[in-house]
Amino acid sequence: MSEVVKLERHDNIAVVTVNSPPVNALSAAVRGGIFECIKSAIDDAQVQGIVLTCAGRTFIAGADITEFGKPPKPPGLAEVLSLMESSPKPIVAAIHGTALGGGLEVALACHYRVATKDAKLGLPEVKLGLLPGAGGTQRLPRAVGPELAVKMIVGGDPISADAALKAGLIDEIVEGPASGGEAFARKVVAEKRPLRKLRDDDSKLAAAKADRSIFTNAVAALTKKSRGLEAPFAAADAVGAAIDLPFDEGLKKEREGFLKLMNGEQSKAQRYAFFAEREAAKISGIPEGTKGRNVARVAILGAGTMGGGIAMSFANAGIPVTLIETGEEQLKRGMGIMQKNYEATAARGGIPADAPAKRMALINGVVGIENVGDADLVIEAVFETMAVKKEVFGKLDQYAKPGAVLASNTSYLNIDEIAKATKRPQDVLGMHFFSPANVMKLCEIVRADKTAPDALVTAVSIARKIAKVPAVVGVCDGFVGNRMLAQRGKQAEKLLFEGALPQQVDAVVTKFGMPMGPFAMGDLAGLDIGWRSRKDRGIKSEIADALCEAGRFGQKTGKGYYKYEQGSRAALPDPEVEKLIDETLARLGRKKRVVSDDEILERMMYPMINEGAKILAEGIAARPSDIDVVWLYGYGWPIYRGGPMFWADTVGLKHIADRLAFYAKETNDPSLEPAPLLKKLADEGKTFASLAAASKAA
Ligand code: 3H9
Numbered sequence: 001m002s003e004v005v006k007l008e009r010h011d012n013i014a015v016v017t018v019n020s021p022p023v024n025a026l027s028a029a030v031r032g033g034i035f036e037c038i039k040s041a042i043d044d045a046q047v048q049g050i051v052l053t054c055a056g057r058t059f060i061a062g063a064d065i066t067e068f069g070k071p072p073k074p075p076g077l078a079e080v081l082s083l084m085e086s087s088p089k090p091i092v093a094a095i096h097g098t099a100l101g102g103g104l105e106v107a108l109a110c111h112y113r114v115a116t117k118d119a120k121l122g123l124p125e126v127k128l129g130l131l132p133g134a135g136g137t138q139r140l141p142r143a144v145g146p147e148l149a150v151k152m153i154v155g156g157d158p159i160s161a162d163a164a165l166k167a168g169l170i171d172e173i174v175e176g177p178a179s180g181g182e183a184f185a186r187k188v189v190a191e192k193r194p195l196r197k198l199r200d201d202d203s204k205l206a207a208a209k210a211d212r213s214i215f216t217n218a219v220a221a222l223t224k225k226s227r228g229l230e231a232p233f234a235a236a237d238a239v240g241a242a243i244d245l246p247f248d249e250g251l252k253k254e255r256e257g258f259l260k261l262m263n264g265e266q267s268k269a270q271r272y273a274f275f276a277e278r279e280a281a282k283i284s285g286i287p288e289g290t291k292g293r294n295v296a297r298v299a300i301l302g303a304g305t306m307g308g309g310i311a312m313s314f315a316n317a318g319i320p321v322t323l324i325e326t327g328e329e330q331l332k333r334g335m336g337i338m339q340k341n342y343e344a345t346a347a348r349g350g351i352p353a354d355a356p357a358k359r360m361a362l363i364n365g366v367v368g369i370e371n372v373g374d375a376d377l378v379i380e381a382v383f384e385t386m387a388v389k390k391e392v393f394g395k396l397d398q399y400a401k402p403g404a405v406l407a408s409n410t411s412y413l414n415i416d417e418i419a420k421a422t423k424r425p426q427d428v429l430g431m432h433f434f435s436p437a438n439v440m441k442l443c444e445i446v447r448a449d450k451t452a453p454d455a456l457v458t459a460v461s462i463a464r465k466i467a468k469v470p471a472v473v474g475v476c477d478g479f480v481g482n483r484m485l486a487q488r489g490k491q492a493e494k495l496l497f498e499g500a501l502p503q504q505v506d507a508v509v510t511k512f513g514m515p516m517g518p519f520a521m522g523d524l525a526g527l528d529i530g531w532r533s534r535k536d537r538g539i540k541s542e543i544a545d546a547l548c549e550a551g552r553f554g555q556k557t558g559k560g561y562y563k564y565e566q567g568s569r570a571a572l573p574d575p576e577v578e579k580l581i582d583e584t585l586a587r588l589g590r591k592k593r594v595v596s597d598d599e600i601l602e603r604m605m606y607p608m609i610n611e612g613a614k615i616l617a618e619g620i621a622a623r624p625s626d627i628d629v630v631w632l633y634g635y636g637w638p639i640y641r642g643g644p645m646f647w648a649d650t651v652g653l654k655h656i657a658d659r660l661a662f663y664a665k666e667t668n669d670p671s672l673e674p675a676p677l678l679k680k681l682a683d684e685g686k687t688f689a690s691l692a693a694a695s696k697a698a
Pocket of ligand 1: 022023025061062063064065066077098100101102103105124125128130131132133134136275278279
């Protein structure tokens with residue numbers, strides 16, 4: 001018998017149990033084990049019904065992604081599913097946890113499906129740049145109809161057991177998977193129910209066959225936000241094949257689409273991102289087995305945009321929050337904004353109708369920092385100056401309970417310095433959320449000089465608990481994300497002095513796949529902030545200063561690098577800005593030249609990668625993939641390009657180093673000289689990925 005799949009017989013029912021932690025993924029051993037056990041059960045004359053179930057935390061969560069891109073090992077999943085579907089004895093899939101991807105496809109090849117109430121069922125392949133490759137695009141539309149199928153396959157989000165029951169994806173909700181599955185199988189055998197094969201049942205396709213707009217409208221709505229991605233469109237085509245073609249031909253079409261995507265660059269990048277995200281949660285350089293501290297209640301200082309967003313993130317995960325302000329008025333305003341925010345989401349159908357009240361009930365708004373006493377984690381989101389932060393941390397030292405983790409949400413200040421304001425620097429770290437904090441997934445966890453390992457583990461695990469993606473970074477100006485962004489900003493500004501326009505620069509950046517270019521982003525954030533800070537520091541930035549002097553502070557004043565029509569966020573190029581730039585250049589005696597889009601792209605991206613190399617060399621990020629995680633989840637880096645460091649490897653480090661050296665000379669900018677680490681890797685013909693592999697081997 002297989003090590004990871006076992007077969008037991010209980011009277012006339014065979015129970016096949018997959019036990020391959022952590023998530024029962026369909027490795028070659030699991031596929032082989034299922035094949036052998038099902039075959040034995042079919043061959044056993046005593047057996048009249050078969051249950052397929054899983055041990056551990058979940059039903060099969062999909063194909064084993066680590067096997068993709070390697071030579072295939074038999075048996076293929078299609079072969080296993082064909083044996084199951086054509087079994088002369090009924091097979092019942094008994095689901096708990098998450099039946100995802102290949103896991104749900106296994107269940108779809110069974111004749112019946114039952115699931116526990118908390119189970120989730122889905123085909124998330126599209127999130128890995130793939131489409132379901134083992135019949136999912138053909139069987140799911142036959143099980144639930146093409147409209148829901150396309151939603152699940154192109155959208156990639158799972159549905160609950162209740163929704164699955166309603167849609168006909170499962171037959172019953174059971175208490176325990178194994179016992180419930182077995183009881184159901186006995187019923188099927190006793191009642192001599194038919195062998196239901198989805199491949200032979202076209203009844204739910206009839207409506208879409210008659211009127212294909214049911215399907216095309218659903219696809220159009222779902223692919224609206226899929227700019228640049230290949231998989232959602234290929235997945236929709238495969239579902240279309242289920243409507244248009246006989247089952248076996250549809251299956252063939254699906255297979256072709258799957259293989260094309262699997263061997264393509266986008267899925268490679270997306271699979272990399274999947275593992276990068278999980279790797280980032282593993283903290284390097286702390287004693288193995290370090291346990292986090294218990295966090296039952298969180299206190300957040302500041303009910304402004306950041307503090308409110310952070311509070312919502314905790315409430316969304318069911319964690320009680322004390323939200324603290326300095327005055328009643330600010331508190332009332334902050335609470336009101338959160339309430340409105342929740343109500344708007346509920347009105348859109350994003351959360352259940354009773355969720356706003358439930359979540360707001362978890363947020364206790366109070367005035368006065370002395371109320372932090374019962375919190376296990378305190379996050380300050382107050383005004384961003386060192387003096388204010390130090391004052392707040394000094395008070396926290398006085399009021400927070402011993403052992404509470406004290407986090408600053410600063411986006412660039414020195415946490416070592418902040419920690420000095422307390423007598424417990426071991427409890428102090430950074431938790432840098434990104435705006436809007438209830439939406440953006442990234443949380444940079446800043447490890448200060450004296451941060452204790454268990455405080456760090458606490459921050460990483462609580463971030464995961466509230467559905468954020470944590471990345472541990474070291475102390476430096478702007479940490480990983482903003483430090484790299486600053487390099488891009490510097491070049492963006494310089495490009496204006498050389499003859500490029502804001503809209504040209506932004507168009508190149510958005511065409512690459514970023515959600516926004518640097519100038520539209522500046523308008524969104526508000527140009528006056530940088531202007532004030534430059535004035536404080538006695539620094540000049542002629543074009544940006546001229547804009548602000550003309551009252552153009554960005555979106556909030558309807559004018560910035562762009563103009564905005566009343567109530568609209570659409571950035572419209574403004575001839576006045578062009579004039580203002582021309583005048584500034586003339587005043588400074590600068591000559592304009594034609595700047596190509598290729599140059600813009602290189603000067604937007606390569607300096608960031610150069611900074612990334614410095615960040616790695618300084619140990620501010622432990623792995624190149626951590627930098628990628630920061631950019632993927634904090635700045636909207638297109639997932640199909642894997643992250644800046646992954647992308648740099650695909651471009652070639654030698655090319656990047658050469659171009660940086662060229663621009664350093666050409667634009668007389670020593671900051672563009674290739675960083676020593678980049679230069680070394682380029683000279684050795686290596687990649688950033690080789691660093692990760694080397695550190696794993698060490
Ligand atoms: C597919 O099925 C294609 C088919 O249609 C066609 C085939 C022909 N493979 O996320 P966690 C690891 S495509 C290998 O931290 P959670 C993961 O790396 C697949 N490894 O736990 C981690 O390892 P480590 C479609 C996997 O409880 C550990 O398991 N399926 C896989 O927060 C724990 O993971 C999917 O896309 C895998 N498939 O969440 C589902 N899955 O501990 C992908 C996980 O060493 N998986 N690992 O870091 C998930 O969404 C989540 O892992 C899951 C559990 C919800 C299951």
